[in-house]
Amino acid sequence: MKxxxxxxxxxxxxxxxxxxxxxxxxxxxxxxxKVDVSVLKxxxxxxxxxLSTEKKVIPARPAxxxxxxxxxxxxxxxxEYAGWNTKKVNQPKSPGDGAIGKKIxxxxxxxxxxxxxxILGAKxxxxxxKIQFKALSPNWDLAVQNQMIDQAINxxxxxxxxxxxxxxxxxxxxxxxNEAGIPLFLFNTLPSAEAMNYCIAWxxxxxxxxxxxxxxxxxxxxxxxxxDAKSIGVAYVQHAPGGSPYYARCWGPMSExxxxxxxxxxxxKDAPGFDADKASQVVGDWLTRFGPDLKGIFAADDSAQAxxxxxxxxxxxxxxxxxxxxxxxxxxxxxxxxxxxxxITYQTAEGDGALAVKTASDWFNxxxxxxxxxxxxxxxxxxxxxxxxxxxW
Amino acid sequence: MEDKLKTTDGRSLRSGSFMRFxxxxxxxxxxxxxxxxxxxxxxxxxxxxxxxxQNFINIIDTVSMLGIVAVGMAFVTxxxxxxxxxxxxxxxLTGIVAVQMLQYGFWPAIGIAxxxxxxxxxxxxxxxxxxxxxxxxxxxxxNYVTMGVIRLVWVNKQIYPDTVASTAGVSQSFDSIYRLNxxxxxxxxxxxxxxxxxxxxxxxxxxxxxxxSRTSFGGQLxxxxxxxxxxxxxxxxxxxxxxxxxxxxAFTATLGGLAVTSLSRVGAxxxxxxxxxxxxxxxxxxxxxxxxxxxxIVGVLGGVLIIGLINNIMTLxxxxxxxxxxxxxxxxxxxxxxxxxxxxxxGRDDT
Numbered sequence: 001m002k003x004x005x006x007x008x009x010x011x012x013x014x015x016x017x018x019x020x021x022x023x024x025x026x027x028x029x030x031x032x033x034k035v036d037v038s039v040l041k042x043x044x045x046x047x048x049x050x051l052s053t054e055k056k057v058i059p060a061r062p063a064x065x066x067x068x069x070x071x072x073x074x075x076x077x078x079x080e081y082a083g084w085n086t087k088k089v090n091q092p093k094s095p096g097d098g099a100i101g102k103k104i105x106x107x108x109x110x111x112x113x114x115x116x117x118x119i120l121g122a123k124x125x126x127x128x129x130k131i132q133f134k135a136l137s138p139n140w141d142l143a144v145q146n147q148m149i150d151q152a153i154n155x156x157x158x159x160x161x162x163x164x165x166x167x168x169x170x171x172x173x174x175x176x177x178n179e180a181g182i183p184l185f186l187f188n189t190l191p192s193a194e195a196m197n198y199c200i201a202w203x204x205x206x207x208x209x210x211x212x213x214x215x216x217x218x219x220x221x222x223x224x225x226x227x228d229a230k231s232i233g234v235a236y237v238q239h240a241p242g243g244s245p246y247y248a249r250c251w252g253p254m255s256e257x258x259x260x261x262x263x264x265x266x267x268x269k270d271a272p273g274f275d276a277d278k279a280s281q282v283v284g285d286w287l288t289r290f291g292p293d294l295k296g297i298f299a300a301d302d303s304a305q306a307x308x309x310x311x312x313x314x315x316x317x318x319x320x321x322x323x324x325x326x327x328x329x330x331x332x333x334x335x336x337x338x339x340x341x342x343x344i345t346y347q348t349a350e351g352d353g354a355l356a357v358k359t360a361s362d363w364f365n366x367x368x369x370x371x372x373x374x375x376x377x378x379x380x381x382x383x384x385x386x387x388x389x390x391x392x393w
Numbered sequence: 394m395e396d397k398l399k400t401t402d403g404r405s406l407r408s409g410s411f412m413r414f415x416x417x418x419x420x421x422x423x424x425x426x427x428x429x430x431x432x433x434x435x436x437x438x439x440x441x442x443x444x445x446x447q448n449f450i451n452i453i454d455t456v457s458m459l460g461i462v463a464v465g466m467a468f469v470t471x472x473x474x475x476x477x478x479x480x481x482x483x484x485x486l487t488g489i490v491a492v493q494m495l496q497y498g499f500w501p502a503i504g505i506a507x508x509x510x511x512x513x514x515x516x517x518x519x520x521x522x523x524x525x526x527x528x529x530x531x532x533x534x535x536n537y538v539t540m541g542v543i544r545l546v547w548v549n550k551q552i553y554p555d556t557v558a559s560t561a562g563v564s565q566s567f568d569s570i571y572r573l574n575x576x577x578x579x580x581x582x583x584x585x586x587x588x589x590x591x592x593x594x595x596x597x598x599x600x601x602x603x604x605x606s607r608t609s610f611g612g613q614l615x616x617x618x619x620x621x622x623x624x625x626x627x628x629x630x631x632x633x634x635x636x637x638x639x640x641x642x643a644f645t646a647t648l649g650g651l652a653v654t655s656l657s658r659v660g661a662x663x664x665x666x667x668x669x670x671x672x673x674x675x676x677x678x679x680x681x682x683x684x685x686x687x688x689x690i691v692g693v694l695g696g697v698l699i700i701g702l703i704n705n706i707m708t709l710x711x712x713x714x715x716x717x718x719x720x721x722x723x724x725x726x727x728x729x730x731x732x733x734x735x736x737x738x739x740g741r742d743d744t
Contacts, residue, residue: 111662116549241715272714275666276657281455285708288442288451304657311656315451315586330553331658393551 025097032098032365037128037358042350043392048121049354052374056206058084070251071258073212079167079247080208083196083372091200092183095158096366102158103132104360106353107148109163109189109243110140113329113393114349118188121350122161125357133357140240142166149173152182159183159360164191166242174198183363187356190244196371200363203355203373207248210345210377211326215253215298217343217379218324219261222296225322229263233293235286236269237279237309239300239326246271249300249326267294272308274301279308280315287316299325302332302344310340328380330391337385346378349392413689416680420695427702431709440709448705453591456701458652459671460594460694463679464601465645466672467693471605472638473618473685474521474528476673482539483513483646484665488654489547491567495558499566507647513539514643518636536669543662551661570655590652594697597645601690614638618685674725675700682732 040048058081062068065077073080106122108115119135126133136152138144145165152160153176160177162184164170170191177184178198186195188204196202222232236254239245250269257264267290272282279299286294299305302325313321324343325332335341352375363369380388431443442448462480469477491506517535520526558564573589605611613634616624625631646665653664679696681688703724707717 111544111549113549113551113661268711270708270713273667274663275653277455277458277653278714280656281451281704282708282714284451284455285705288445288448288705289440289709289711291442303659307657315454316447 025095028098028100029096029365030098032100032129032361035099035128035361037125037354037361040124040128040354042121042348042354043117044348044388044390046348046351046388048124048351049358050348050351050376051355052206052376054206054209054374054377056084056209056372056374061085071255073255073259076208076247076251076255078193079190079244080252082190082193083202086193086196086371088200088371089197090178092181094363094366097364099129099131099361099364101130101132102361102364103155104134104159104161104357105152105155105157106133106135106161106357107145107152107163108135108137109145109165111137114327117349117393118353120353121348122353122357124350125354125361129357129361131357131361138165140165142169146173149176153177153180157182158364159185161185161187161356161360163188164195164243165189167192167244167247168242170195171198183360185356185360185363188352190248201359201369201371201373203359204352204375205347206374206377207245207326208252209374210347210379211249211252212256213377214324214326214343214345214379215256216260217381218253218296218298218322219257219264221342222264222322223261225320226295229295231265232261232263232295233265233267233290234296234298235267235283235290235294237283237297237299237301237305238269238271240273241271245300245326249298253298264296271300272305274304276304276308276311279305280311281308283309283312284315287312287318292320294321296322296324299323301325302327302335302341303329304331306332306335306341310335328388328391329393333380333385333388333391336380336382339382343379343381346376346380346388348375351375417689417692417695420678420680420692420699424695424699424702427699427706431702431706434706434710440706443706443709447586450586452701452705453698454586454588455704456675456697457588457590457594458649458656459668459675459700460697461590461597461645461652462649462668463672463675463693463697464594464597464690465642466669467601467676467679467681467688467690468605468614468638468641469528470673470676470681470683471618471685471688472614472635473621474635474638475683475685476529476532476669476676477517477639477642477646478529478532478669479513479517479535479539480532480642480646480649480669480672481665481667482536482543482662483510483643484650484653484668485662486510486513486539486543487647487650488664489543489552489660489662491651492552492554492557492654492660495554495563495567498559499563502563502567503651506651507644510643510647510650511640514640515636517639517643521639522632522634522636540662547660547662549662551659553659567655568658571652572655593648593652594694597648598690598694601693605690610634610637615686618687620686670725671700674721677725677728677732682736683729684736 042048061077062074065075068075136148138148142165160182171194174195175198184199186199186202226232236250238250272278306325322342326345328344328346332344434440435443487506487510490509491502494502494505520531521528554567555564575592576585576587613629617631617634650665675696676693678699679693
């Protein structure tokens, strides 16, 4: 009889605990679903979280994209459309118990004012959901980022959010996190396609898409200024090699213009880094080398690189060169306002980080999560630059 | 002092004024060869625009900030302490401090930035001069600590002069540290674009050369660099001499940091990155041995110009920056190798 009573008591305790947990989870989910992050604002007074309304058209994959010339947009298929046609592997199921109280580890690529703004945006959403938020920065060191991933796995968070430092190493990193059974969300830079198999979702800018858009605006202006020219010589100041912006911000526009503006002819491209003095030296030498044949410059960065470019143009007494750049830093927007930079892309740093955390929160809340979500694309010119002040970084 | 040097360390100081002159001639001869190479490449149609006044001004202009930093680095190398690896963050910190202090006016900002730089120099001076810490390891550690301080205090944010400065004029003054056209400023032709950093580099070269070759401090530095023990036995206060070399280096790094920050119009942790290795490369190409006690500031200027010419010719040839880095690194290795071999033949190791 005593044993029977004990068994009853244990069963009652287990049932009570389970019911209690389930009730608490239900309450947590209800509370989480009530959180409205759409009211949050970024430092530039734009809404913090806005999704791109443009529908991305996904063409059929060529049999061997890499066999196509680099100036063919489909050569970059596996990078530009990474995540759209993937077979997800070993994906954990959403706990569906609400985002409130979850722990996430947010691993970025390196220290930069952009990254600071990105973390700030992510933190705003995390705070709204009362998520335990831990940001780690490997300061552009791939080996350190790999160590941080190991450290994050050991801490057993509810999710890891990662900006892969190197597109080609990303699959190994993603597989490791996936095999550890920790939900993974990739964001900002595009990894190579295989990495997408191991993550629940990817969020960030459609870097190829917006650079293609910027390229068209750039080409139109160059054609306007050089109406009689049969060939318009241009140069590309590239991003740091390794990450997706290196490809998207050079071959994105280059491949776009091969069809849209075939008269635009690439004279040279180089990745001088992000020092204004180095960019100034390289562009100064290009101006010496190509003289008046150089009609346009496409820069991967609208801050230090753009400053260096305009110093070189000033020294050479050239104000006919059409310069566009990716990003919307304070320096870039000032240059647009001064009429120096012709156009830049709106790339919300805060929104980028915020969308990643929002997507993870939706997943904790049991909502369906698309495999790829883009932040909006906008082109900033002198006509609309005032809308984007104050700059996020 | 020269006599003393010869008697206490005869082998290491075998090179006299004539030898020093010949080394400098050799460096400028090498620079002339690069100009000849550029001229030949232009004549054969491989590159264009090399032989123009504007291009040569550009070359000097683009290396002027490197030249400023290299003058100070040369003092450290000359003292026998190889290099100051804290230069990049000294440049970044002093730049960001200057921008932050623009709220109190231009000159207070510059003054506080210089004091900040000198404090870093003093710390290096005490630890390396007095406690004989390994200069590379110690200054690398200082570099990391300073970076940490910047990241902690400014949270990886960059600061814009015009948002901090007390008035627009103060911001413009800071802007003109890099952009002031000296020739135009004194009423000359605005086509001759001689900017302030170029003038600063030339002034520092003149002062640096005078100090190294014509003052007792220069003689003591030479002796300390050539043979620390011999200098100590001769009565040279080696701690102070080495310490002062690091202070000088921090001072020129501060000037370089101000110019770089003015150019990029932003105070940020990354300003100055890479200047340590670039400055040491210029110093070594300029004929200064890493073992110390040999070389001249005029030679270092030659090294800086050679780097500018190499950069210019490689870019005109269309060689990508990443490949250029490999070539510059290879040149550094070759020069250090030749240097070490010639020192061994003189009875000294380049260690």
